[in-house]
Amino acid sequence: MLSPFRRIAIGAVVSLSLVLTACSGGGSSNAGADLELSDKPVTIRATWWGADARAKLTNDAIAAFQKKYPNIKVEGQYKDWGGYWDALATTTAAKDSADVVQMDELYLASYADRGALYDLGKAKKIVNTSQFDNEALATGQVGGTQYALPIGVGVLSVVVNADLFKKYGVDLPDDKTWTWDDYARIAKELTTKSGGEIHGAAGAPGFDAGSLKYWARQDGGDLFGKDGNVSLKPQSLVKMWKFGLDLISSEASVKASTMVEDQTAGITAASLATGKAAIGSAYNTQITALQKAAGADLRLLQMPRAGDTKANFFKPSMYWAVSSQSEHPAEAAAFVDFMLNNQEAADVLKTERGIPANKEMRGHLEAGLTGSDKAAVEYMNAVTPGEAPVVTPNGGSGIEPMLQRYSQEVYFNKTSPEAAAEAFIKELQGEVDAAK
Amino acid sequence: MSSINELRRLPGSQRGARQQNKAAFLFLLPWFVGLFGITIGPMLASLYLSFTDYNLLQPPRLSGLDNWTRMLHDERLHKSLGVTFSYVFVSVPLQLALALGLALLLDKGVRGLPFYRSVFYLPSLIGGSVAIAVLWRTMFGTTGLVNEALGLFGIQGQGWISEPGTALSTLVVLNVWTFGSPMVIFLAGLRQIPTSLYEAASVDGATRLRQFRSITLPLLTPIIFFNLVLQIIHAFQTFTQAFVVSGGTGGPADSTLFYSLYLYQRGFGHFDMGYASALAWLLLLIVGLFTAVNFWASKYWVFYDD
Amino acid sequence: MTDRTATAPRPLAVDRAHAVRRIKRRMRVPLKHVLLIACALTMLYPVLWMVVSSLRPNSEIFRNAGLDLTHLQVENYTNGWNAYSEPFSHYMINSVIVVIGAIIGNLFSCSMAAYAFARLEFRAKRVWFATMLVTIMLPIHVIIVPQYVLFSELDWVNTFLPLIVPKFLATDAFFIFLMVQFIRGIPRELDEAAWIDGAGHARIFFNIILPLMVPALATTAIFTFIWTWNDFYSQLIYLTDPDMYTTPLALRAFVDQQTETDWGSAFAMSVVSLVPVFLVFLAGQRFLLRGIATTGGK
Incomplete structure (x- = not known):
């Protein structure tokens, strides 16, 4: 038995030396090609971000899993979004990561490239991927390796408050044909007809990576190329920001400062949800939360089009992945399989993490959906997406706050769109280079 | 006051320097254990890391002075220094x-x-509440x-918290609003004056103003000094407040990009x-310099009864 | 609650000067109260708004900056209380355990260290004092990773130990510094006298210094309570199992930017979590008044 002082002293030395030498990643369990489940009692940890509603559903699913695999005990751990990434980085750095982790598109490559995630290709016997489209599977691949599986998918949509349209006598647009010019015109009309009571548009593009991706893709480009470098063209950025600037200056949209406020407030407290604007942008899966907060007739419209390019895309709302530090990758993989492929789990989890990327589960759930959930699925089925976008490369995880910063500079008239576009691309590429 | 000063050096205080050394060691023992067991290790580790390229997930690689020279050209760092300094100099005195x-x-x-x-x-x-x-x-x-209040006077308001020009000021107000901690320390200090x-x-017929100037203020100087030193340190490290308005981005347009926030963004966001780690040590140098100046200046205005 | 100016014996003074002063004082008192009440209202408004919002339906919280309540939504409290697998009290009890441990630790270790720094002469004192100050200055975000490694080596992760043990080792140097400043304010003739009577340092510390620094100890206890109760970051990192979660972790988990946040419940539980802090402050502030002023000084 060591005395407490000795232990502390040893701990201090260990902490220092661990950081100094930081033993190389990957446990020994990573070596075997084909994983086998053991029948001995095993405890694994699963961690995710989200609020209490998600925690309840996930714990119910865990209970069902434990019934099916009596020898595996799953400890569920949840955090809020910001805290989740701090904790995940810290525990991973200390080689103490949870076995099963919920991943986001922004961070996937950052973790995968640095060897923090387990290659699910080695768990083919345990994780069934037959019910996933190739496009869906591709969203979880980094450098050709399947590091994560998408849980749910969403697509960009325009959300309109039909009640406000009716109130001010403005017709809903035909979303099969409308363009960004129509969008601006209608928004302006709403502002005018309401006498300034409301604004037409709840925001301008450039506050989330999704909207930028859409504007890049409608020019036939994208944010990142297959080589993992920034492929975004400055013209696309300039076009997007000029469109936003026009919205703001013509008062078709809320003021730039309101957009900033909405950004920090979260979607259920922003202008669209509080009825201060009639048109907004969101992922189709967010309609249920928006609807509830707004207490009005909200509808999903297709994104405006510029030409014939299929600019929209399926965005995985989140993934399940297994940590490379897991001592029980087989059991962790079994849990991932259960959460994605098991009907019992789907019945519990429903669409809380997005509309299932698993086709069978989506079909299974579709019949039972009502109201806005049903509308979200119907909307998605009506979208023909373009080619799947490249996963955000290592180093690109900070793209969203970076984009917001530049958008704010442009929308507050501190920089010209042209100068900002140049600087943004340079800074983003710099981050990607630094992470190589 | 002078009578107290004359009493200071009684023979007792010279008794046994060795004995004092021993007593001091015993009184400081828990602190020593904490310092060497918990604090020093991680601190030195971070100093070491400041000379490496370390992405948290892979072993650190030595990179010499790269991190330090990079600071010279890091515009966001310079911006964050500007934000932090103006915050410190306005909000702490207020x-x-x-x-x-x-x-x-x-x-x-x-x-x-x-x-x-x-x-x-x-x-x-x-x-600290959500x-x-x-x-x-x-x-x-x-x-x-x-803005509603301003509207009563016919003044057209604006989004104070979301305009780059005023966002920082609202944070100063927020900091001033939570003045409870230094106030309580002041109160406790006031109560300690005999x-x-x-x-x-x-009895000597001193007016209240006179009493304040010659008794309250001098005897309170150690506490004023304490609050000053600590509030400066805290203001330099401001983090939570920045999260309040911008959700951690330092927006709008980097107008609330506090030093600690930028450091955190680099470390955990990127x-x-x-x-x-290099940024942390630069902060430590800056704050240390301020504290040292403070201590040096304290000789001229802080009154101790020992 | 003794009022110092009132209990202090009035010196004999010339009648007229006395009267003038009394009138002045009479004027001063209502003025002072007007000033204080105005301040209090400004200070309180946001707090009241929070309480009122906790009784509002979700949709109204962001649309109403006033204090009027149209329909009472008491369910926010019941919903919030039962939002997790354990009732909210579970997380509050966890917080109480951490807080009590931290308070005892800080009172014990910081007062000892402070006595040494304030009253004893020892080798390299200035260096150690500077070291202590430096430890306050390093931001937590860069030491958290090495520190996490240390505590996980000791197998302390997911226990309350990383949150309590450091307090027993005086790592909150803020309080050492605070107490040093207070001890230096205690007239030295008191311990000199005891020294002459043959008292050792232990006796001087326990019998003279500690009783005289009750306000500083109370300040330490109250601050430790509040800061630990609100501390989010270290609890987030070290407590992983939801059963071990403390109040701030549970509160944070209400908020989700991407989907729905039940703001009503989040506010309701914020209010609930404030109650103990407020009560502790109400009870504890009594001790802030003790000390030389009321123990009689000499």
Whole structure:
């Protein structure tokens, strides 16, 4: 038995030396090609971000899993979004990561490239991927390796408050044909007809990576190329920001400062949800939360089009992945399989993490959906997406706050769109280079 | 006062330097264990990391002075230094002045003293709550309370918290609003001043202003000094407040990009822990310099009774 | 609650000067109260708004900056209380355990260290004092990773130990510094006298210094309570199992930017979590008044 002082002293030395030498990643369990489940009692940890509603559903699913695999005990751990990434980085750095982790598109490559995630290709016997489209599977691949599986998918949509349209006598647009010019015109009309009571548009593009991706893709480009470098063209950025600037200056949209406020407030407290604007942008899966907060007739419209390019895309709302530090990758993989492929789990989890990327589960759930959930699925089925976008490369995880910063500079008239576009691309590429 | 000073050096204080060494060691033992067991290791580790390229997930690689030279050209770092310095220089004096003023007001026998003290302290209690973010937006947002109040006077308001020009000012207000901690320390300090001194002064016919200048203020200087040093350190490290308005981005347009926030963004947002560690040590040097100057200057204005 | 100016014996003074002063004082008192009440209202408004919002339906919280309540939504409290697998009290009890441990630790270790720094002469004192100050200055974000490694080596992760043990080792140097400043304010003739009577350092510390620094100890206890109760970051990192979660972790988990946040419940539980802090402050502030002023000094 060591005395407490000795232990502390040893701990201090260990902490220092661990950081100094930081033993190389990957446990020994990573070596075997084909994983086998053991029948001995095993405890694994699963961690995710989200609020209490998600925690309840996930714990119910865990209970069902434990019934099916009596020898595996799953400890569920949840955090809020910001805290989740701090904790995940810290525990991973200390080689103490949870076995099963919920991943986001922004961070996937950052973790995968640095060897923090387990290659699910080695768990083919345990994780069934037959019910996933190739496009869906591709969203979880980094450098050709399947590091994560998408849980749910969403697509960009325009959300309109039909009640406000009716109130001010403005017709809903035909979303099969409308363009960004129509969008601006209608928004302006709403502002005018309401006498300034409301604004037409709840925001301008450039506050989330999704909207930028859409504007890049409608020019036939994208944010990142297959080589993992920034492929975004400055013209696309300039076009997007000029469109936003026009919205703001013509008062078709809320003021730039309101957009900033909405950004920090979260979607259920922003202008669209509080009825201060009639048109907004969101992922189709967010309609249920928006609807509830707004207490009005909200509808999903297709994104405006510029030409014939299929600019929209399926965005995985989140993934399940297994940590490379897991001592029980087989059991962790079994849990991932259960959460994605098991009907019992789907019945519990429903669409809380997005509309299932698993086709069978989506079909299974579709019949039972009502109201806005049903509308979200119907909307998605009506979208023909373009080619799947490249996963955000290592180093690109900070793209969203970076984009917001530049958008704010442009929308507050501190920089010209042209100068900002140049600087943004340079800074983003710099981050990607630094992470190589 | 002079009589007290003459009493200082009794023979007792010279008794046994060795014995004092031993006693001091025993009294400091828990602190020594903590320092060497818990604090020093991680601190030295971060110093080492400041000379490496460390992305948290892979072993650090030595990179010499790269992180340090990079600071020279890092515009966002310079921006964050500007934000932080202006915040420190405005909010600390304001907060301390308010805290001291109200502490003095409350100290002089007011009926309902416990009530006032608690009320003034309440904002500091909710400072760490999740509700504070929403609260502050509701106060300083475009349709917030401040603008409604201004509207009564016919003044057209703006989104105080979301305009780059004013966002930082709302954070200064937030900091001043939570002046409860220094106020409580001031109050405790005021209570420690012996009543007998005031009694003696009254007998001598000293006015209240005179009493304040020659008794209260000098005897309170160690506490004023303490609050000054600590509030400066805290203001340099401001983190939570920045999260309040911008959700951690430092927006709008980097106008609330506090130093610690930038450091945190580098370390955890960009997996750039080597650079973040270097930033931490630069902060330590800056704050250390301020503290050292403070201590040096304290010789001229802080009064100790020993 | 003794009022110092009131209990202090009035010196004999010339009648007229006395009267003038009395009138002045009479004027001063209402003025002072007007000032204080105005301040109090400004300070309190946001707090009241929070309480009122906790009784509002979700949709109304962001649209109303006033204090009027149209329909009372008491369910926010019941919903919030039962939002997790354990009732909210579970997380509050966890917080109480951490807080009590931290308070005892800080009072014990910081007062000892402070006595040494304030009253004893020892080798390299200035260096150690500077070291202590430096430890306050390093931001937590860069030491958290090495520190996490240390505590996980000791197998302390997911226990309350990383949150409590450091307090027993005086790592909150803020309080050492605070107490040093207070001890230096205690007249030295008191311990000199005891020294001459043959008292050792232990006796001087326990019998003279500690009783005289009750306000500083109370300040330490109250601050430790509040800061630990609100501390989010270290609890987030070290407590992983939801059963071990403390109040701030549970509160944070209400908020989700991407989907729905039940703001009503989040506010309601924020209010609930404030109650103990407020009560502790109400009870504890009594001790802030003790000390030389009321123990009689000499």
